[in-house]
Amino acid sequence: MILLLIRKYLLIFSGTALMALNFTSCSGDANPSATPNNAESKVTLRIVCRAEFTDAEASEFPVDFFEKSLLAGWNRVDGGMEKEGPGSNVVITNGISSATTDENGEASLPEGNLTNLRMIIGEHTVALPDVSKHTTSAGTSNVVRYIQPAMSCHVDETCTDDCCTDTTTESTSEHNHETSAQVGPMDGRCNDYNGWFSDGINYPHSEFAKSLRNFIMSDCDRAFFQAECWRDHIVGGCWLVHGAGGCSRVLRHSWSYHKHNFPN
Numbered sequence: 001m002i003l004l005l006i007r008k009y010l011l012i013f014s015g016t017a018l019m020a021l022n023f024t025s026c027s028g029d030a031n032p033s034a035t036p037n038n039a040e041s042k043v044t045l046r047i048v049c050r051a052e053f054t055d056a057e058a059s060e061f062p063v064d065f066f067e068k069s070l071l072a073g074w075n076r077v078d079g080g081m082e083k084e085g086p087g088s089n090v091v092i093t094n095g096i097s098s099a100t101t102d103e104n105g106e107a108s109l110p111e112g113n114l115t116n117l118r119m120i121i122g123e124h125t126v127a128l129p130d131v132s133k134h135t136t137s138a139g140t141s142n143v144v145r146y147i148q149p150a151m152s153c154h155v156d157e158t159c160t161d162d163c164c165t166d167t168t169t170e171s172t173s174e175h176n177h178e179t180s181a182q183v184g185p186m187d188g189r190c191n192d193y194n195g196w197f198s199d200g201i202n203y204p205h206s207e208f209a210k211s212l213r214n215f216i217m218s219d220c221d222r223a224f225f226q227a228e229c230w231r232d233h234i235v236g237g238c239w240l241v242h243g244a245g246g247c248s249r250v251l252r253h254s255w256s257y258h259k260h261n262f263p264n
Contacts, residue, residue, distance in 0.1 A: 041112040043131060043142045045087030045105040045119070047230045051150035051212050052080035060209040062197055065216075068262060072196070072217045073225075085225035087146060091120040092128070114142055124235045148233050151192060151205075151215055191248045191255070192220035196262040217260055223247040 051074075066076050074081045086105030091098050094117055099107040117128040126146075134143040193202045193211070195218035203211040215221055223229040227250040248255040 040108040040110050041114050041142065042106060042108045043092065043114055043117070043144060044134075045090070045092060045101050045107070045128070046143060046145045047085055047087045047105075047225075048145050048147045049083040049085075049150050049224055049230065050077075050080060050147050051082075051215075053208060053212065057209040061213055065197065065213065068196060069216050072221070074216060081150075083150075083221075083224070084145075085230075087119070087144075087230075088228070090231070093118050093120060117144060119146065119234075121231050121235055126234055148230055151211065151220075190220055191253070191257065192218050194218045194257060194259045195221060196260060198259050200257070200259060217262075219248040219251055219253055219260075223251050227251060 066074075066081075069081065070076075073083045073085075075083070086101075086103065088101055088103045088105050091100050092107050092109070093099075094109055094111060094113045094115065096111040096113055097109050098120075099109050101107040114131045117131070119126045119128055128144050128146055131142045131144055134141050193200075193214035195214055195216045197216060198214040198218070199210075201210070201214070203214065205211060220229070224233075227247070229247055229250070
């Protein structure tokens with residue numbers, strides 16, 4: 001009799017334990033690897049101004065060109081040079097949800113999907129490259145690098161004496177950079193050739209090495225990130241948005257021709 005009672009209680013205990021086990025399995029995730037509905041994926045948008053040139057073209061640059069350009073934020077890379085900054089205050093979407101990047105170009109998409117990303121600037125929607133993993137001492141982050149060609153708004157005309165070698169000359173000190181200004185009509189052009197290495201001539205794209213040499217630390221180069229003119233390049237060009245000399249005006253520089261000298 002005692003043995004029968006023991007067997008009965010063992011059967012009841014075993015059944016209860018099995019039911020509890022089944023309940024636990026059913027109440028858990030059907031797919032443990034599935035992403036929760038409220039998951040967020042953080043992404044960092046970087047805008048890259050890139051100038052590509054050959055080794056032959058690079059040989060035409062001044063001896064100290066790359067060393068000084070580094071101080072202006074330009075890094076020598078395979079096949080050219082790059083200047084990189086944050087893609088700040090723009091909307092990023094994955095087609096399901098959207099988020100606005102902060103001043104560092106960072107945003108979180110609540111749906112957690114980082115494929116087929118697009119950037120929205122005004123009425124323009126631009127496809128973004130695939131996300132890449134970037135690892136630092138702070139951890140691993142999702143980075144999107146959008147490459148914008150340097151001097152994409154450059155007017156393909158050679159400057160004449162009428163537009164940039166006027167006899168009137170001014171000297172000013174701007175942001176601790178000595179600036180000698182040759183003041184004259186710009187004839188509808190932008191100051192994308194008045195940088196540290198400039199000889200005062202607006203070369204066409206067919207003479208790319210000379211054109212790039214004059215571009216480094218020109219008003220257009222400075223405004224690309226400082227005034228977020230990279231947005232204008234994406235939506236059709238700074239000419240379309242600001243008109244001639246716009247890059248100089250947003251920096252509060254003279255929009256007549258003036259040359260920036262390398263700070264001593």
